[in-house]
Every structure is written in structure tokens, then in C-alpha cells.
């Protein structure tokens with residue numbers, strides 16, 4: 001079993017030889033990755049390659065079938081439910097939808113986690129929320145209703161909410177999906193600047209090569225159930241590996257599979273369908 005005792009303190013998230021799956025289906029195997037304080041790490045890969053599954057393992061929602069997932073130097077297989085909750089408080093998550101509470105205004109949406117998890121005085125809370133709204137360029141939108149702001153602004157409010165507890169690790173699940181090019185660039189730079197300003201680690205799941213390569217320190221390319229390549233954006237950009245090049249250039253033909261692989265469950269389902277007709 002990999003030793004965790006030598007993990008340096010700046011290692012926020014570590015996966016060592018991890019296998020993940022659901023039921024009798026294996027999704028990922030031999031995954032090893034490190035995320036350090038201050039780093040922005042991008043997880044890229046085709047649809048269904050297992051990026052969200054990896055994120056679920058990092059938050060302790062699913063357990064590793066092999067290997068070790070350690071969060072803030074704690075092996076998630078060894079922690080109690082209470083300890084997991086404490087670890088999660090050091091973590092911010094921006095889900096794909098990043099849904100806001102529509103009955104609360106912008107300020108109250110961002111204040112929500114603070115009211116739930118801290119005992120800040122009203123003036124401290126006001127300062128903290130306005131500070132985070134300022135970081136996403138929306139200090140002056142604090143009073144607006146969610147129905148009065150645009151979709152791109154709502155994303156930025158969700159971003160402010162994800163970091164308001166000043167987490168040590170922020171996980172972003174497809175933060176650029178559905179954004180116009182300008183909002184996309186702004187969001188990417190915000191992720192980088194929030195990481196630098198808060199000194200936290202950021203893990204970004206994305207399909208967007210240009211933006212993630214512009215802000216990431218390290219990129220992991222996931223495919224065919226494993227990490228196919230990883231490195232700095234420059235290293236990956238210069239890689240002669242046909243898989244990496246096909247992925248980066250978005251070419252239809254090459255080693256990156258498009259079709260979802262067949263499984264015994266699909267084959268038996270299909271047989272049943274055919275037998276009925």
C-alpha cells in the first residue's frame with residue numbers, strides 16, 4: 001500500500017494507484033495525481049471518461065476500490081463520517097449548475113455558507129461577503145435579486161459562494177460550460193486569481209483546452225479508463241503522443257474513442273429488446 005507518511009504538507013489532494021467504479025463496472029484504474037497548495041490543476045477528457053467520478057472520489061462520495069485517496073493528508077478510507085464533514089469544510093465545490101437560491105438576493109446567496117458554518121459578527125459577515133463579491137467583480141450587485149442578474153453573473157455569484165469560506169481546495173465541475181467567449185475568459189482568469197489570492201488549490205474539470213491551458217499549472221488527460229498523459233500545458237502541447245495531439249486538436253479520427261464501450265449489461269438488454277420484437 002502506498003505510504004502517506006512522507007506526503008509533504010503542501011499536498012492538498014493525492015490519489016495513489018486509485019481504481020474507481022460503480023456496481024460491477026470499472027471506470028478508472030491506476031489513477032495517481034497530486035494537487036498542491038496554490039496550484040490550478042485541470043482534469044480533461046472526453047465525455048464519460050470519468051472526470052466527475054474522480055471528483056466524487058476526492059470528496060469522499062464514492063470509495064476507491066484500490067489505492068489511496070488522501071485529502072489534506074488524511075486517507076479517506078480511514079476517516080469517520082464526522083471527520084469527513086470537517087475535511088469537506090476546507091473544500092469548496094462549484095457544481096456544473098452552480099444553482100443559486102432564487103428567493104435570496106446576491107448578497108444572501110454568498111452569505112449563506114457563512115451563516116451555516118461560522119459565527120461571524122454581522123459586520124465581519126458583511127465585509128467577507130463584499131470582499132468575495134468584489135473578487136468576482138460584483139460588489140455593486142449585492143442587493144440585486146437572482147432574477148435580475150444574467151446567467152454569466154449568476155455563475156460569478158456561485159463562484160463567490162464557493163470560495164466564501166476561504167477553502168483550501170476548490171473543485172470546479174465544468175465551470176465554463178455554456179458561457180460566451182468573454183464570460184469564459186473572465187471566469188477562467190477569476191479561477192486563477194482566486195487561487196492566487198486565497199492561496200488555495202483548484203481542480204478544474206473542463207473540456208475547454210484554450211482556457212484551461214492558459215490558467216493551469218498542471219493538466220491531466222483522462223481517457224480509456226486511465227490517465228493517458230499529464231504535465232504542464234507546454235509539455236502536453238509539445239507532446240508527440242497521437243492521443244494527446246488528437247485530443248488537443250479535436251480531430252475526429254485517431255486513437256480517442258468516440259463510441260461508448262459495450263458492456264455485458266448492454267448486450268443482455270439488447271437481446272431482451274430484440275426477443276420482444
Ligand SMILES: Nc1ncnc2c1ncn2[C@@H]1O[C@H](COP(=O)(O)OP(=O)(O)OP(=O)(O)O)[C@@H](O)[C@H]1O
Nearest residue numbers: 022023025027045046047048049050051052053054
Ligand atoms: N452513479 C453512477 N452509476 C453508474 N454509472 C455511472 C454513475 N455515474 C457515472 N457513471 C458512469 O461512469 C462513467 C464516467 O462518468 P463521469 O460522469 O465520471 O464522466 P465525465 O468524464 O464527467 O463525463 P462528462 O464530461 O460527459 O460529464 C460513464 O460511463 C457513466 O455512465
